[in-house]
Amino acid sequence: MRVAELSRRSGVSVASIKYYLREGLLPPGELTSPNQAHYDEEHLRRLRLVRALLDVGGLTVAGARDVLATVDDEQVDLHVALGTAQDAVMASVQPVEDDASVRAEKVVADLVARRGWRVSENNAGRRAAVDVLATLDRLGGDQVVGLLDVYAEAMEAVGDREVAAVVDRDEREGSVERVVVGIVLGGALIAALRGMAQESASARRVGPSGER
Amino acid sequence: MRVAELSRRSGVSVASIKYYLREGLLPPGELTSPNQAHYDEEHLRRLRLVRALLDVGGLTVAGARDVLATVDDEQVDLHVALGTAQDAVMASVQPVEDDASVRAEKVVADLVARRGWRVSENNAGRRAAVDVLATLDRLGGDQVVGLLDVYAEAMEAVGDREVAAVVDRDEREGSVERVVVGIVLGGALIAALRGMAQESASARRVGPSGER
Structure with a gap:
């Protein structure tokens, strides 16, 4: 055509x-x-x-290009594909070294230890978590800090089931695209469901007048 | 200066x-x-x-402008602020009416009924969830569909605790910015923690050789 x-x-x-x-x-x-x-x-x-x-998925053009190059690479390992997709969905920020970032790194390291997570220092999510917490600290806010373990527990269940779904399938053919699309669209779906759950919780707590 | x-x-x-x-x-x-x-x-x-x-937060310039206008509006109701922040963090897509979108709407309506959620038809998250599922359907994928209830359960716990944190605080002064920033940065933090949890689950299931 x-x-x-x-x-x-x-x-x-x-x-x-x-x-x-x-x-x-x-x-x-x-x-x-x-x-x-x-x-x-x-x-x-x-x-x-x-x-x-x-x-x-909300990727940038550069992020989409990286993801598509991974999908097209027949030699690519599934872990590399996972990393590329994660890099693309995380907001990437120029890291700033200040008191706020030092405090944020400590908060994230404590969280990892507390939950017994096996996460490398250069995991894209770990770097992004430090950025978010340091940013909030610089803004003088703490509203997300009190929810850190709530978020971590929810994502622990999600990450475990996501990885299980990939491992159980154990297929090589087409699996890189499958995994990458799952990471990207799964993230968008989680954000969407959060919005729905917030409205629902708000309606329940505040009553019918609280509905938008 | x-x-x-x-x-x-x-x-x-x-x-x-x-x-x-x-x-x-x-x-x-x-x-x-x-x-x-x-x-x-x-x-x-x-x-x-x-x-x-x-x-x-990964907002577009237009999304950030809407959010900041809400923060600056002293008359704004907290529910409206919540809606504006949700609109800004959701990927907004031109809705397409086809078989895939009809199926996706049914999947989302079933989910809402199954979980007893109180979510209006025009909730930004609901529209975004339909978009994600319809997009995946058009791509011929189903990898996220099997995880829908896992995601929903995780976000139910998150949404409930987020709303509780706002309601319990019950402060008007400065709370709009607080809530809006919490929605936007909380979403980025959830995405980051998902990436960490995925690597951890992968390392645990596949063993040390699975570490990146």
């Missing part, structure tokens, strides 16, 4: 398709003449994946 | 500060001459909040 049909079938504008081609998110079509390219079903599928990562 | 000092003390480039001024994220300084403005401690604090929302 030509780019116009690819646009019609995917619902993605031609301008966006050309942008994704330039950014290397979408592989080039087959040239049928010097200024006309032909796209196939694989392009359509890839375009849907690109939009899922960007729009629903 | 002048913009150069504001930049030095905040670690934010002058170009970024000027961008935030143009976009209305940062209120203008006091003009001390036609082309020189004076900024105070309140600007420094606001700049830190802007960066927290954008870099750590």
Whole structure:
């Protein structure tokens, strides 16, 4: 199909398709003449994946490019794929070395010890947790600190079941894309369910007048 | 202080500060001459909040503008503030009406009924959950569907404790910013802890060789 049909079938504008081609998110079509390219079903599928990562997963273009390179790499190890997907979904901040970051590192190290987690120093989530807590400290806030163990306990259950679902399946074929998409869209789903649960808890605690 | 000092003390480039001024994220300084403005401690604090929302919370500029307008509105109701913060942290997607979205709406409605949640049809999280599930359906994946109740149970505990923390505090003064920042940074912290818990579960299940 030509780019116009690819646009019609995917619902993605031609301008966006050309942008994704330039950014290397979408592989080039087959040239049928010097200024006309032909796209196939694989392009359509890839375009849907690109939009899922960007729009629903909230990844940056650079993050999506890294994730897609991992999906395309047939030699990639599942742990590396997991790490790449985690890097892409975490907000990456230029680390600042100050009192707040030192305190935040201590809070996170204590949490890891308290829960008996096996987490390396360079885990993307660990770095992101330090950034969040240091940022909050710099803003003079503490509202998330009291919920740290509530969050950790919830994510312990989630992480365990997520990893179990991947390990139990034990398939190599197609599993990298499966895992990566699960990490990215799972994160968006968790955020969505949190919003639903907050409204529900608010309605229950404050009563019917509390409904929005 | 002048913009150069504001930049030095905040670690934010002058170009970024000027961008935030143009976009209305940062209120203008006091003009001390036609082309020189004076900024105070309140600007420094606001700049830190802007960066927290954008870099750590992962909000878009438009999302941050909405959130900051809510924080600045002294008349705003806490429920409206909660809704604005939720809207900003959810990926917003142009809804598509197709078989996948109809199926996803049914899955979410069943989940809400099964868990006895009180969630309105226009809750930002509910719309986002439908988007995620419909997107996954269109990609031919189901990896997140089997974890839906695991995620929901985890977020039920989180949402309940988050709302309890706000209600128990029962303060009006400063509480809108407190709640909004808690929603945004809490979401980033949950994502970070998920990444840590995944690595820990992976190391435990696969053994030391599974560590990255």
